[in-house]
Amino acid sequence: MLFSQYSSLYLEFKKHELKVSTFDKYEKIIQNRISPYFADKKIAEIKPSDVKLWLYNINDVGAKSKRHYLGVLSGIFQEALFDEAIVRNPVKLVRLPKYNAPDIKPFNADEVSAIMGLSKNNYRFYLAIAFYTGMRSGEIIGLKKEDIDFKNEVIKIRRSRNKHGESTPKTRYSIRDIPMIGLLKPYLQELYNLHDNEYLFITQYKKPYLDTNIFTNRFWSPSLKKLNIEYRRPYNTRHTYATNMLYRNLVTPVQLAQLLGHANTQMVYDVYVNYIDSNYKDFDRSISIYK
Numbered sequence: 001m002l003f004s005q006y007s008s009l010y011l012e013f014k015k016h017e018l019k020v021s022t023f024d025k026y027e028k029i030i031q032n033r034i035s036p037y038f039a040d041k042k043i044a045e046i047k048p049s050d051v052k053l054w055l056y057n058i059n060d061v062g063a064k065s066k067r068h069y070l071g072v073l074s075g076i077f078q079e080a081l082f083d084e085a086i087v088r089n090p091v092k093l094v095r096l097p098k099y100n101a102p103d104i105k106p107f108n109a110d111e112v113s114a115i116m117g118l119s120k121n122n123y124r125f126y127l128a129i130a131f132y133t134g135m136r137s138g139e140i141i142g143l144k145k146e147d148i149d150f151k152n153e154v155i156k157i158r159r160s161r162n163k164h165g166e167s168t169p170k171t172r173y174s175i176r177d178i179p180m181i182g183l184l185k186p187y188l189q190e191l192y193n194l195h196d197n198e199y200l201f202i203t204q205y206k207k208p209y210l211d212t213n214i215f216t217n218r219f220w221s222p223s224l225k226k227l228n229i230e231y232r233r234p235y236n237t238r239h240t241y242a243t244n245m246l247y248r249n250l251v252t253p254v255q256l257a258q259l260l261g262h263a264n265t266q267m268v269y270d271v272y273v274n275y276i277d278s279n280y281k282d283f284d285r286s287i288s289i290y291k
Contacts, residue, residue: 003040007038010030011023021167047090051090077091107236129143136174136235138170141161142166146198148192157169161210176261239272242271
C-alpha cells in the first residue's frame with residue numbers, strides 16, 4: 001500500500017478524535033510537510049534513513065516543530081503497524097531533534113503598569129483579565145456574562161474561541177474557576193455593563209471575536225514599541241501572572257497549576273519555579289551559611 005493511503009486513513013481517524021483547530025494543524029502538516037516527500041512511496045519500503053533524510057532537509061523551522069512533524073509521521077506509520085502492513089515503525093528509530101524551551105521573560109511591575117496605562121477600550125479590559133488571571137487568549141474572548149459570578153467573586157472558564165469557532169478549553173483541566181481579585185473586579189463590572197450581548201468581548205458588528213489578532217496588531221505591538229519595551233508575545237501576560245504569583249508567595253505551585261488549568265505541577269516547576277530559582281537579583285548575600 002502507498003503511504004498516502006495510510007496518511008488519509010490517519011486523518012480520517014483524527015477527524016473524530018481531535019478538536020477542529022488541532023485537526024487543522026495535523027492536516028496542514030501532512031499536506032505541506034509530509035506528503036510531498038512520502039505520499040507516492042510504498043509504506044512498507046520506507047526506511048529510518050528515509051525519515052532522517054526528510055527531517056534533515058527541513059531547514060525553515062526549529063526543533064520544536066520538527067518534533068511535532070515526527071509525531072504526526074509516527075502516528076501514520078503506527079496505523080500501518082496496527083494493520084500489519086509494516087513490521088516496524090521507522091520513526092521509532094530516529095532520534096528526536098534536541099529542543100530547549102526558550103527562557104521566559106515576564107514583564108516587571110513597572111512594565112505592566114505602563115502597558116495598562118496606555119491601553120484603552122476593549123484592549124484595556126482584555127489586558128486586565130490577562131494580567132490578573134493568566135487566562136489564555138481564547139479563554140478570554142470566550143467569556144460570557146454567565147461566567148462572571150460577582151456574588152462569589154469567581155470567573156468560570158468553560159469555553160475557548162479561535163478562528164474555527166467555539167470549543168471546550170484546551171484540556172479538561174482547563175475547565176476551572178478562577179478567584180476574581182479585587183484589582184480586576186472594577187474592570188469586569190465596567191465591561192459587563194457595556195452592552196447586552198451574552199459575550200463580554202464583541203466586535204463592532206456585535207459578534208464575538210474569533211481570535212485576538214486585532215488586539216495584537218492594533219494595540220499590543222504598537223504599545224510595546226511606543227513604551228520602548230522589549231517585544232514579547234501577548235501570551236507573556238500568562239507568564240507574568242504565574243511568576244509574580246509564585247515570587248510573591250501568593251499561591252503554592254499546586255494552586256498555580258490549578259489556576260492556569262494544568263493537569264499537574266510539572267509545567268509550573270519546569271518553567272516558573274526554575275525561572276524564579278535562577279533569578280538571584282534579590283538574593284541575600286549577607287547570610288552566614290554555617291553559623
